[in-house]
Amino acid sequence: MIVILVGPSGAGKTTLCKKLLEYDDNLVYSLSATTREKRKGEIEGKDYYFLTEREFRDWEKKGRFLEVAKVHDYYYGTPKDMVLRSLSDNKDVIMDIDIQGAEIIKKKMDDVVSIFILPPDLEEARRRIKVRGMYNRIELQNRMKTARKEIKEIRNFDYAVVNDNLKECAKVIKSIIIAEKHSIDRMEV
Numbered sequence: 069m070i071v072i073l074v075g076p077s078g079a080g081k082t083t084l085c086k087k088l089l090e091y092d093d094n095l096v097y098s099l100s101a102t103t104r105e106k107r108k109g110e111i112e113g114k115d116y117y118f119l120t121e122r123e124f125r126d127w128e129k130k131g132r133f134l135e136v137a138k139v140h141d142y143y144y145g146t147p148k149d150m151v152l153r154s155l156s157d158n159k160d161v162i163m164d165i166d167i168q169g170a171e172i173i174k175k176k177m178d179d180v181v182s183i184f185i186l187p188p189d190l191e192e193a194r195r196r197i198k199v200r201g202m203y204n205r206i207e208l209q210n211r212m213k214t215a216r217k218e219i220k221e222i223r224n225f226d227y228a229v230v231n232d233n234l235k236e237c238a239k240v241i242k243s244i245i246i247a248e249k250h251s252i253d254r255m256e257v
């Protein structure tokens with residue numbers, strides 16, 4: 069199945085994904101492509117495929133994406149190959165994507181579980197974004213504006229989990245995955 073983590077900047081989705089991968093050998097991370105600049109410490113092919121706009125358009129033309137979205141002025145996309153290959157190997161795929169992308173994946177794919185990750189409150193989200201240290205005031209304001217908009221969409225998703233403690237939050241998500249696997253709808257009885 070596909071597990072989508074959505075939620076505003078500062079909710080801690082990326083860190084959560086990493087934690088969940090430690091807990092679950094059957095889980096594979098869907099590595100996205102983006103046109104945004106690489107941040108300090110980020111590694112090509114590990115954090116993202118960092119593409120120029122031209123390369124991104126080329127991948128898009130060749131049908132290499134399952135979904136694409138423009139987020140905070142940059143393009144992001146989920147490469148198709150790896151997701152389809154992992155699913156056919158009976159692996160579960162975890163995605164850290166925005167709300168627009170999540171809506172596309174939910175429509176296109178079967179077996180999707182969507183989990184909205186919330187920061188404890190917006191002030192904490194702002195603090196977490198600031199700690200990353202790479203945004204100017206306008207960018208920070210934009211992220212906070214998008215965060216408020218995204219939270220209003222929460223009812224479109226299957227679950228909501230507040231990330232006030234990374235380990236606890238990862239445990240809750242792991243439990244959701246286990247429970248979903250036992251859903252009658254997913255069983256070939």
Ligand code: 5GP
Nearest residue numbers: 100101136137139144145146164165166169
């Ligand atoms: P960041 O630039 O902080 O890594 O990510 C910004 C936003 O883009 C986050 O909400 C993240 O979930 C989203 N994002 C990352 N990869 C993808 C993707 O492949 N598709 C979509 N639609 N959003 C993505």
